[in-house]
Amino acid sequence: MIELLRRFGGKFRRYMVIGPACKLIEVIFDLLTPLVIAQMIDKGIGAHDVSAVVHYGILLAAMAVIGISFTLVCQKMAALTSQGMGTDIRGALYEHINKLSYAELDRFGTPSLITRITNDVNQVQLAVALGVRMLIRWPFLAVGSMIAALAIDLKLGMIFLICTPAIGLVFWFVMARCIPYYKQLQAKLDRIALICREGLSGARVVRAFVREGHERERFAQAADDQARVAIAVGKLSSILNPVTFLVMNLGVCAILWVGGIQVNVGELTQGQVMAFVNYMTQTLTSIVYVANLVVVFTKASASASRINEVLNCVPSITDEGNQPVALLEPSAMGNAVPVPALSLSHASFSFGAGAANAVNDVTLELPLGKTLGIIGGTGSGKSTLVSLIPRLYDAGVGSVSVMGSDVRAWPLDQLRHVVATVPQRASLVSGTIRSNLTWRDESATDEELWAALDIAQASEFVHNKPQGLDAPVEAGGKNFSGGQRQRLTI
Known part of the structure; x- marks a missing residue:
């Protein structure tokens, strides 16, 4: 995730500063609100002073309006950052995928690349948006509420020191078990995308062979596998909110119990107890939201690693540094030694290390103006051999030359303009x-x-x-x- 922020977050840096700064101002007003309410209770309600109640009520309303104004600015900054970064990441992914050779495309698989450019980028966008809006709010609110509560009364503050580690322990227990599931979820989504693509693109074949039932079973099995993992994560995550709110409510009860005794003996006022309850609620609620943020960031981290895996994949076929190849017109060749249009010298190719050669030790020479037909059984490597000519794949051993120049020396644009290719599977675009x-x-x-x-x-x-x-x-x-x-x- 950090790598993506470094790579794509530079142009949005000011938004990532303005947004949290506005959110920080809102949090400060949130921290001041319990103190204002305490004053309203003690000086207004407790003293039966209506003017004081009105005065503090107007102050609360003004604080709310200012806080909402800064929140709206933060929301806009979050939207600009997340949507902008998401658009840039998708653009970079799509551009980079189009630079990859067939070998890399075969390794990742089309369904997985589609999932990464859609679902995974969406997860990163969500994390960036919540990071700008909430990452500073909840931790700062939790720490600020705890400090403010301890400043009111140290004895009641001990309740914080008991409740907070209890919630932290629950949080650690759940997260340690949830994190491995999130990576599994993305892999399960890849499987569903693969089956969908095969079933929909091959719908005619499926119907021709009456295999609709089989395809439904495949899809149902993949969907059930994904659902099982999602349910397992959901069961673990469902522990968080009930347990944390149970601890929070027990803490509130303890505060009211101990605080009530202190009010009776005159050590605290009613307003201070209410302020303490508000701070307690803010602190523990913040911890709950921090837990939810960690869940989102964990998912985003898994997605970001999958995105970076593609972006960091170095294409095995490049033309960096290659100079345009000078081609002579037939009329200008004169008495020059004729250059073969195509020649292969002991060319071999295999799909992956350790795999058997699909093309094995092929040597041939095709003069200009001549025609060559290659025949062979299914799977004998005819299409693979042809794919070596425009460098869709690179020969692992030997060489392939076009117009006397090794294909590795050609700029790819020039080579693929000189070599006309009709793919085995006809492909048109909308x-x-x-x-x-x-x-x-x-x-x-x-x-x-x-x-x-x-x-x-x-x-x-x-x-x-x-x-x-x-x-x-x-x-x-x-x-x-x-x-x-x-x-x-x-």
Whole structure:
């Protein structure tokens, strides 16, 4: 959590100072309120002086208005900080995820990355908002109330010294057992997200094979696993409030008992006893809220570690320091020695350390203008081999060269512009046919787009669309058939 604050909290530093400062002023008024009430009781009600009651009542009202004003400022600072940081963290996560290679994406998994960029960031946002609003309020109110109470009467203050450690012991007992569960909860959410994504994206396959019941069982099992952990945490957390309020109420009873005796002998006034009760209530209530804050911060800490795990992941494929590769036009080559368009030299690749090679010791050379077809059974590594050419993966052993230059020496933007790739699974994004076709070249003219459609044998069904190139494309191209998606992808 501290790492995220250092990385993203700099531009919100003034908000994180102004907010707690305003909250501190509100707390000071809260600490003064019991003393004003004590004076109202002793000098107003006790002395049957209506003017004193009115005077102190106006003072309380003024303090309340000022306190609320500062609270509103603090609320705004908290909103600006939490929402601003959340937006920046999401932006940084999304940008960094798009820099990761296929190897890192495979390691994290898409469902887990989605959970981290949504749920985990929400947990951090909540913690930041409560940190600005409440982190200084409740600890300061608890300590200030205790000091003020001890200043009124040291004998009654001993009740504080008994009640406070008792609540602290309960708090430690619960938190020590809750913290491990919070990390489990996030992992269970990842599992639910994975099953949801598989079930929804593969809905047609699920229905074609009549596996709806099986998918419901999978989801129910994952949801039940998450619910069991959440219930276990809930049971432990539910101990906090009843026990702390029991201790608090017993402490109030003890104060009234001992304070009543002292009032009878003239050592304390009724107003002082009421002030002491208020301070006792404020102190123990503050401890309860501090406990709740720790719960929130514990969840946020688990989420922050998952966010940092992604942000600190160094992409295994980078082009830092690579200079653009000079490419000669065919007409300018003249009598120069022809450079192969593609060559692999003893290239091997495996998915993870210790795994069998998916591509094993491949050596080939493809001259300019020639065509190469690679055939093989399912799982023989054809797609993986092709993925080495635009550096979607890096060969673990050997080398891959395009136009005579090792792919590791190319700037990624240039390499992936030179190497045209059609993925095995056709993928379209929401927008229009035009917006999908211009991914490779944003300046492409309509004539160029229609020419590409003709080559891909897709122009006929695009012509049949009333809006032509501006026909809408739904997310994933769901409003097109599988073959149409493939041809548009080509």
